Amino acid sequence: MSNDLKGKTAIVTGASRGIGKALACTAASLGVNLSIAARQEGPLKETAEEIAKKYKVEVQPVVCDVTKLQDLENLVNKTKENLGDIDILINNAGVSSQYPFQEQPLEDLEKLAHTNYLGYVRLIRLVINDMINRKSGSIINMVSGSTLCDPLPRNFIVYSSLKVGLRAFSKALFWELRDHGIKVTSILPGVTDTDLTGKLKEITQDTSRLMTTEAIENAVRFALTVPQNVCPLEIAVINQQTPWTAPVIPYKQAHLNK
Ligand SMILES: NC(=O)c1ccc[n+]([C@@H]2O[C@H](COP(=O)([O-])OP(=O)(O)OC[C@H]3O[C@@H](n4cnc5c(N)ncnc54)[C@H](OP(=O)(O)O)[C@@H]3O)[C@@H](O)[C@H]2O)c1
Numbered sequence: 654m655s656n657d658l659k660g661k662t663a664i665v666t667g668a669s670r671g672i673g674k675a676l677a678c679t680a681a682s683l684g685v686n687l688s689i690a691a692r693q694e695g696p697l698k699e700t701a702e703e704i705a706k707k708y709k710v711e712v713q714p715v716v717c718d719v720t721k722l723q724d725l726e727n728l729v730n731k732t733k734e735n736l737g738d739i740d741i742l743i744n745n746a747g748v749s750s751q752y753p754f755q756e757q758p759l760e761d762l763e764k765l766a767h768t769n770y771l772g773y774v775r776l777i778r779l780v781i782n783d784m785i786n787r788k789s790g791s792i793i794n795m796v797s798g799s800t801l802c803d804p805l806p807r808n809f810i811v812y813s814s815l816k817v818g819l820r821a822f823s824k825a826l827f828w829e830l831r832d833h834g835i836k837v838t839s840i841l842p843g844v845t846d847t848d849l850t851g852k853l854k855e856i857t858q859d860t861s862r863l864m865t866t867e868a869i870e871n872a873v874r875f876a877l878t879v880p881q882n883v884c885p886l887e888i889a890v891i892n893q894q895t896p897w898t899a900p901v902i903p904y905k906q907a908h909l910n911k
Contacts, residue, residue, distance in 0.1 A: 667746030719772030
């Protein structure tokens with residue numbers, strides 16, 4: 654894919670708020686037309702209007718639950734119909750659920766797996782053949798800095814182990830597809846102050862330790878604009894100092910019912 658992204662088309666999942674919204678803005682600032690996806694229509698439409706107004710690109714909001722195959726197929730079809738070939742996929746939608754494992758609600762396990770792992774892999778599967786045929790495409794997967802910990806952070810092991818799986822899948826996918834001209838990049842963010850991380854400020858000694866989305870935006874801009882014959886395989890952007898005051902990640906910050 655050429656470095657000039659003006660007029661290219663991207664899908665960004667989980668783009669109504671948080672990191673996804675920031676990355677949709679980053680892509681739009683490079684002239685990329687967007688299909689943005691999330692489950693709740695209201696915030697998604699507002700985000701689409703905000704981006705279209707600010708960056709003068711086409712932005713199509715598509716209500717989509719990434720746990721549902723039909724919704725993913727609809728997202729891909731609507732993007733191709735209205736915006737053309739998909740050049741960039743930013744797989745970002747995610748949920749969190751932090752509990753000691755023995756207390757973790759059983760329904761959270763399935764939802765985590767379907768959103769944070771299967772949703773990513775299925776959407777890639779739906780766009781990959783077109784990318785292979787065109788010998789071009791960029792896939793960005795939102796992994797997590799927690800995958801750098803071994804053992805994984807306490808109270809966070811289902812979420813983190815699925816992200817480990819996603820990270821392994823992403824790296825292997827690049828290896829498998831590198832001769833087809835397709836870039837696959839994992840972004841490993843540190844603890845970022847979004848809805849997903851809950852009321853971080855209340856448990857942080859020094860709020861300057863919290864990451865904003867800025868470093869992640871820079872990482873994705875870099876990934877999308879590297880020379881054509883290079884692939885940034887993984888980019889980790891981690892908090893300089895631990896944002897937690899307690900030695901373990903506090904739990905009971907489930908967000909699955911949103
Ligand atoms: N924040 C952090 O510290 C951090 C650190 C490392 C990695 N990450 C990863 O970064 C990604 C974004 O996190 P965030 O902090 O920006 O979260 P966030 O602020 O809670 O935003 C999550 C986004 O995903 C959407 N979403 C959730 N479930 C979905 C589903 N089933 N189908 C479609 N969209 C869905 C949400 O919209 P709806 O609710 O309307 O669907 C929202 O737009 C996640 O993959 C997360 O694991 C975050």
